[in-house]
Amino acid sequence: MAGWRGPASLLTFFLLCPLPSPGCPAICRCSSGEVDCSYRALRVVPENLPTNTSAAWLGYNHIAVLKARAFHSLHALQNLSLRSNVLVSIHSQALAGLGALRELDLSNNYLTVLTAETFLPLPSLVTLNVGANKLGQLPPEVLKALTCLQELFLHSNALRSLHASIFLNLPALRSLTLQGNPWACTCEIQPLFLWIMGNRDKIQADNLILCRFPEHLNQYPLLAIGNKSFSHCQESLLHPQDYAFFLLIGPASFLASILICLLFGSLSMAYNHLLNELCYW
DSSP states (O other), rough: OTTOOHHHHHHHHHHHHOOOTOOOOOOOEETTEEEEEETOOOOOSSOOOOTTOOOEEEOSOOEEOOTTTTTTTTTTTOOOTTTTTTOOOOOOOTTOOOOOOOOEEOSOOOOOOHHHHHTTTTTTOOEEEEOSSSSOOOOGGGGGOOTOOHHHHEEEOSSSSOOOGGGGGGOOOOEETTTSOOOOOOOOGHHHHHHHHGGGGGGEEEGOBBBSSSGGTTOOOOGGOGGGGGOOOOOOOOOOHHHHHEEEHHHHHHHHHHHHHHHHHHHHHOOOOOOOOHHOO
């Protein structure tokens, strides 16, 4: 056969033109454990990603929902990026099976709520980026399972306040971003203010943590307020329903005490009158 040069030519062909990675989705690029599916206009997470994947880049697509067990076969995955999608919802079991995951980037999406169940499967997570979303609150229990977390990005969300107790569950934390949120600089934010003052070495761009409310403090740096500004704040242990209880019970108990005093007074007078009659008799 003309042009055939034997096994050596065949070997050279395969070396110069390697076959695609087994199990790699056609729309993605796979190499040395890394899967790059970014900028592919994807609306869902591709199925059948290589099981040896250590890093998956799924950013800059149109993924809106992470369904249950979306990455269940990727037990070796350590880095997952879903930045700059249109994420609005993450199923509580979406990240199940990712016990080895160390870095998770969910930034630049439209997430409004995160649940504690979402992060329970991630005991090894070191970096979590949820910056530039629409988060209006972040209850302490959401990050409770992330005891190894070192970097937390919360910038550019819709947070007006944040429980300082959230950081009690993050003993390894060394880097935190909070700027770009509409902070309400009222008495409610005092615990967070005190925590920041005691951990300024962990806060990135702390001079950009600005108040949005009340109006007279709009765009005023939170840390420039000073602790004296919270001197009028007194922590109350009563909830609104407790105040309602006392407002209702208070007057009732007052009237009851008056009636009891009148009753005992009447009984005392009757007793004295009876004694006088007995003496004259």
